[in-house]
Amino acid sequence: MERTKREDDTPARFAAWLRAQLEQRGYDLRPRGGGQTKFAEESGVGRATVSRILAGHGATDTRVLATLANALHLPLGEVLVQAGILDEAELSAVRDPTPGTRRITPEQAADELGIEDDQSRRLFVSMTHTLRRTPPPGDGAERADE
Structure with missing residues (x-):
């Protein structure tokens, strides 16, 4: 399947989103600010993983994303959408599945x-x-x- 521009910029968009989330919560993400290390310790996500995500290298491990969602007190679905794992339509389908068209007697x-x-x-x-x-x-x- 050919990757679209939207899919290609997903890691960078996710990095920007996560950076904003962390800064809103008071983590100092400047070099030597200690925010990445502090968040890694408090969230249970490895420091190298946090660094990799914030550098725009993406995160596709759903366990890591679930840990991030928990640490940020956000719904997992929102984090999965931001990470590009699901799109809004897929998330809606999971939240409100439509019954199948199969009718049986x-x-x-x-x-x-x-x-x-x-x-x-x-x-x-x-x-x-x-x-x-x-x-x-x-x-x-x-x-x-x-």
């Missing part, structure tokens, strides 16, 4: 659930139709047998 559901006994199947199908407020298939003669 109550009879097919009974098959998939392994309901083999005839009386149990009729009860399951009838109850499903009742809950969905749809008439069961047939002319009603099957219901007389129940």
Whole structure:
């Protein structure tokens, strides 16, 4: 898959975002400011890893990103988007998954659930139709047998 310009600048954008997050929290990121070391110690992320990310070399290890999210008190999803692991549409799909378009009949559901006994199947199908407020298939003669 060909990388787009947006994907190529993701590590630099993530570095700028993380730098802003750390500075907002009072970490001095100037050379010899000690902020990187202090954040690394407080977050549990290795100092070399923090340095690498802030230098714009990216972070794709989701465990590191989860640790960053925890240390920054941010939702993991936000950090994954900032790191370029997910885009906003993918994050939305994870947060609010749309049900599949696959529709099955109550009879097919009974098959998939392994309901083999005839009386149990009729009860399951009838109850499903009742809950969905749809008439069961047939002319009603099957219901007389129940």
